Amino acid sequence: MRRDIFQAIADPSRRAIITLIAIQAMTPNALAEHFDISRQAVSKHIRILDECRLLKKEQLGREIYYHLDPQKMKEVADWIEPFRELWEVKFNQLDQVLQNLKKKK
Amino acid sequence: MRRDIFQAIADPSRRAIITLIAIQAMTPNALAEHFDISRQAVSKHIRILDECRLLKKEQLGREIYYHLDPQKMKEVADWIEPFRELWEVKFNQLDQVLQNLKKKK
């Protein structure tokens, strides 16, 4: 089972779960109410996110509140970061074009 | 066929292709030399990346040089960005702990 964060965020339901618990820790039941799929399907998504160490559990009685571990999210940011200069260079080039147009006026 | 950039970067071979062509535009054949899979398998990955508008083609005779379109990569950065404050807050809290330890000395 390949199980890394990139595979974890590939699924739109899982990205939605991540966004939801980033705002506020939630139980599986509470999460499931936000989706059209079954509670068990949500549970399977949680399991995958958990296996990627994206979650932290806080058990209160029979309820389990799932929190997001933002540190793990950083891995995605770290991978994308080296490409930033590429799209920003492009932006700067456009910037240059616009400045040249200004000067011509 | 769900085909968005998150699904595109979920596969490690495709992430490797992205990294390779970010450095330098390459033909499918040249790319395939970097992998253990067949040229056709690489072609299928290219197709998926292309469908996500991650690539730009430059045809020279019978060769096709694939370039990365960095703008599309920005979509990932944009999604991850709102979470940044979460992991940076955490870092700052750790920072605070370390400072407090210093003061106690």
Next chain:
DNA sequence: ACTTTGTGAAACCAAAAGGTTGCATATATT
């Protein structure tokens, strides 16, 4: 004690993913 509630795990299924081999076609080379 009995029932309800919150959760996870197992068995199953259809569709998608990721690979293969073989073929078609356009462009270069001889």
Next chain:
DNA sequence: AATATATGCAACCTTTTGGTTTCACAAAGT
């Protein structure tokens, strides 16, 4: 003209994915 090269597409196969339904079990409520 004949051959070699670069590429993409189709058919096929196995494994993975994402869903379902059913069951088990612990904790809370009555």
